[in-house]
Amino acid sequence: MKIINTFIKLTIIGSTVFLSCSHKSGEKDEMTLSARINNWEKDGDINYLLIKTSLTNSLSDTVTYISMSCSWQDSYTTDTKDLFISVNECDKNVPQLIKIPPHSRRDTVIKLTTKKNIRQLTGLRFRIGFNFIRAKNNNEMFSKVSQLPKMNNVIWSDTLELK
Numbered sequence: 668m669k670i671i672n673t674f675i676k677l678t679i680i681g682s683t684v685f686l687s688c689s690h691k692s693g694e695k696d697e698m699t700l701s702a703r704i705n706n707w708e709k710d711g712d713i714n715y716l717l718i719k720t721s722l723t724n725s726l727s728d729t730v731t732y733i734s735m736s737c738s739w740q741d742s743y744t745t746d747t748k749d750l751f752i753s754v755n756e757c758d759k760n761v762p763q764l765i766k767i768p769p770h771s772r773r774d775t776v777i778k779l780t781t782k783k784n785i786r787q788l789t790g791l792r793f794r795i796g797f798n799f800i801r802a803k804n805n806n807e808m809f810s811k812v813s814q815l816p817k818m819n820n821v822i823w824s825d826t827l828e829l830k
Contacts, residue, residue, distance in 0.1 A: 697725040702795040702824035705776065707785060714785055715753060715778040720795055720824070722775070724767040733800045733808050733815060734765045742800075743777055744818055747793040753778040762812040764802060791829045796821040 705717035720743070724730045734742055737757030744752065767773050777795070781788060798818050802808040814820070 698730065698799055698822055699723045699725065700795065700797045700822045700824045702827055704827055704829070708778075713780060715780060716750065716829075718777050718779060718795060718827075720775050720777060720797070721772045722767065722797060722799075722822075723772040724769060727769050729769060730767045730801065731764050731803060732767075733802050733812055734763055735815070736761050736763050739775075740777060742798045742815060744796040744798065744821060745779065745793050746796065746823070747791065749783060749788060749791055750779040750781055750793060753780050762808055762815075764805070764808055788829045792826050793829075794826055795824040 699722075701721045701723065703719045705719050708715045708717055737755050737760040740752050740754045765773065796818070798815060799820050799822050800811050800814050802811050
């Protein structure tokens, strides 16, 4: 009888741990990135493809993540070698915490550049990615900020196509 009771207790504990881990790993899935092609913009000799992105928090809690004050574009990436994220030149660039309230989103427009002629990109399919590094406070932010350039926690948009 003791063996059966112990087995039942271990089964309940194991199920609880499994469910807790499953819920925790599902939290990342509650953050989504959507992207929409706006238009091409020319500045001097450079053509920029403007992309509107929305990072959405579907959780019932506020989400806080790490970004940089000036080079915030460093958190973005693409899955093509034909388009590059345009970054700001910065004199002062420090890590910061960005908050997204429950069931809200943060909209951003990013600029992409290319070395190719715009016509050569017709039909190009690509995705935009955002390296999402969660941090609750400044101490955690400073301990995790080195993860930003590693792109190990990328949330991908749906596929976009240039027409």
